Structures are given as C-alpha cells and as structure tokens.
Ligand code: SF4
Ligand code: SF4
C-alpha cells in the first residue's frame with residue numbers, strides 16, 4: 065500500500081511538563097528528526113480523550129502520538145496512569161474498528177530526553193511510512 | 207413466578223417495610239414504569255416481557271429511580287428488577303446517579319428464551335436473586351466467531367458497510383441504561399450543529415462505544431433499539447474482554463468494585479510494594 069514519496073502527517077499530543085520540553089530540548093540541541101509531526105501541547109497526557117485520537121485519524125492524520133511524563137513523574141500525580149489505561153482500551157477499540165493500532169502510540173519522554181524524543185519521532189515516522197496513508201482519510205470503503 | 211412476586215410485594219407494602227415499589231405496570235396492553243404505593247395496585251404489575259426500566263428518559267434527563275430518589279429523599283423504595291436492571295443500578299451507583307440506601311432490589315431471573323433475545327450472558331441478578339431459576343446465558347454475540355476471524359481490512363470494510371446504514375437516530379444511545387450524561391458528547395456542538403447530520407463514522411460511533419468501554423452491562427438494548435440492525439455490541443465485546451483480562455472487571459457485578467478507568471489503585475499498590483514512593 066505504501067505510496068512512493070509518501071510523507072505521513074503525524075499529530076503529537078505532548079504534555080507540557082515533560083514531553084513538550086523534551087521536544088524543545090531536541091530542537092535547541094539541533095537534533096535531526098523528520099518534520100512530519102504537528103505538535104499540540106496539552107497540560108497532561110491524562111487530558112487526552114480517546115476521542116481526540118479518533119478525530120485526528122478521521123480528519124486526516126496518518127498517525128497519532130501521545131507523549132507524557134514517565135510513570136511516577138506526572139505533575140498531576142496520576143494523569144499518565146489514566147492515559148495508559150485509556151491507551152490500552154483505545155488500541156483494542158481501534159483494532160476492532162479495523163484501524164491498525166500501530167497508528168497510535170503512547171510514549172514517555174521526560175524533559176531531559178531530547179535524544180529520545182528525536183528517536184521516537186524517527187521511529188514512529190518510519191513505521192507510519194511503512195503502514196502507508198491512513199485509509200480512513202479517503203473515507204475509503206471499497 | 208408472577209404471583210409469588212406479587213405476594214411478596216403486597217407484604218412489603220402492607221407491612222410498611224417500603225413506601226413504594228417501582229415496577230412495570232400493564233394497562234390495556236400498554237406497559238409503563240409505575241410507582242406502586244398501594245397493594246391494591248399490584249394486580250397491574252407486569253414481569254412477562256422485558257422493559258428497560260433503568261433507561262434514562264431523554265426529555266427528563268434522568269432515570270426513574272434517580273428521579274424518585276431525588277424528589278423524595280428518604281423514601282423507602284423497592285424495585286422489581288431483572289438481571290440487567292440490577293447491573294444497571296450497580297453501574298449507576300458507581301457513578302453517583304442512584305443510591306442503594308433505602309432501596310430493596312427484588313430480583314427475578316429471566317428464562318433462556320429471553321436471554322437469547324437479548325444475547326444476555328447473565329440473565330439473572332447476581333446479588334439479589336429472589337424469584338425464579340438461573341437460566342444459562344448466551345456468552346457470545348451471534349456474529350462474534352465470524353468477526354474475530356476477520357483481518358483488519360475486513361473489519362474496516364465490515365464496519366463501513368454496517369455504519370453506512372446508520373440513520374443517526376440516536377436510538378442506541380437513548381436505549382442504553384448506563385448512558386446518563388445530561389449533555390451528550392454525541393450532540394456536542396463542535397461535532398454536530400442542530401439541524402445537521404452528526405459527524406460520520408467512525409467518530410460518532412466511537413464515542414458511543416468508548417463511553418461504555420468498562421460500563422456496558424450487555425443488556426442488548428442498543429441492538430434491539432437500532433432500526434438498521436447494526437450489530438453494535440460487536441464493538442464493545444473486545445473491550446469488555448480486555449477489561450476482564452487486565453483488571454478482572456465485569457461491569458455491573460459488584461457496586462463496590464471500582465471502574466478500572468476511574469482508579470489506579472492497582473498500580474499504586476504495585477509501586478508501593480516496589481518502594482517507588
Ligand atoms: S448492551 Fe448496549 S444498551 Fe446495554 S449497556 Fe451495553 S451499550 Fe448500553
Ligand atoms: S440506533 Fe442504529 S441507526 Fe440509530 S444512531 Fe444508533 S447505530 Fe445509528
């Protein structure tokens with residue numbers, strides 16, 4: 065299915081305290097990573113309603129990433145635990161709808177992990193490229 | 207069974223153990239929820255067919271039990287309930303919609319035929335079974351075996367086909383006894399403007415299903431309500447299987463057991479033992 069020269073569009077919801085700062089650090093350290101990510105800053109990974117994920121996919125994102133603080137480090141104590149539980153359910157939900165759950169990823173990136181952020185984005189972008197464009201986008205039911 | 211239930215209810219009312227009993231009444235072939243306050247009214251009590259007693263009435267935005275509990279605090283109530291009614295009550299208790307204080311649940315079992323109609327896995331109350339024999343439930347959706355074998359692409363095609371039939375009547379939401387939000391996300395204005403069709407599959411249906419992820423009591427009302435015969439519960443079943451596997455949680459079984467999406471106690475306990483905190 066993979067189109068030649070396909071550049072995926074990835075929506076990343078990053079938590080303000082860790083992942084967003086981590087992304088910032090990756091930038092200020094001049095690390096190279098693919099420019100396929102549109103970042104949306106949220107206060108906590110626990111803010112992400114699974115609905116955001118499905119809406120993003122429906123409105124044309126090829127992949128959705130959630131970045132949060134490491135377990136135990138959430139600034140609101142338990143936001144990322146909830147995020148993790150919801151992510152598990154979201155994956156099952158996506159799968160039972162016939163959407164490849166690999167289009168969605170939850171990662172822990174701390175404020176000091178600029179290199180990890182770059183790595184995550186590189187890897188995720190590669191994976192989405194392999195998966196090809198999101199079939200939902202075309203409203204594709206053949 | 208009905209005569210025994212009536213007899214029991216009559217005793218409850220006459221001895222003033224309860225002030226009123228919520229049940230379904232039959233009058234001239236019409237069924238409706240009814241608040242029995244006198245034992246003479248009990249002739250009308252009806253239990254032969256399923257009636258979605260706990261469903262939130264949309265104009266009232268409340269279910270009958272929470273309405274009466276709110277209007278008459280302290281009133282001693284009993285409710286004649288099937289398995290699904292009991293499970294709905296338990297789920298609503300967890301979410302602060304109804305209270306178990308001053309409430310007696312008069313539970314009765316459904317027969318196998320009823321269980322088959324609803325594809326109900328537990329056709330009897332689990333905590334308050336008083337009348338009737340437990341019948342065997344229907345464990346799997348009739349399409350589950352077929353659906354589980356499908357590839358991702360086939361599933362996607364399957365749902366596109368199914369949901370292209372959806373006429374956005376909101377019947378599935380309206381019928382669901384554990385659906386109770388006063389402002390429904392399926393009607394939220396950033397998704398749907400009044401007078402317009404709601405957003406397309408999958409967001410609309412995803413919301414409806416996701417909100418019941420660890421809450422669906424498998425009563426089958428949504429599917430019975432859907433005029434387009436969409437097998438909606440096929441979407442919930444994998445979620446229910448997962449919450450059972452991961453958190454050993456089955457909605458509606460125990461009012462004390464917290465919904466896994468509300469609590470992180472388990473992780474906290476594990477970490478405390480790792481001395482992380
Ligand atoms: S089976 Fe349908 S109507 Fe019944 S609780 Fe589950 S989603 Fe709601
Ligand atoms: S009941 Fe059926 S047709 Fe009506 S909104 Fe729900 S899925 Fe669509």
Ligand code: FES
Nearest residue numbers: 079108133138143
């Ligand atoms: S603040 Fe970062 S995950 Fe909650």
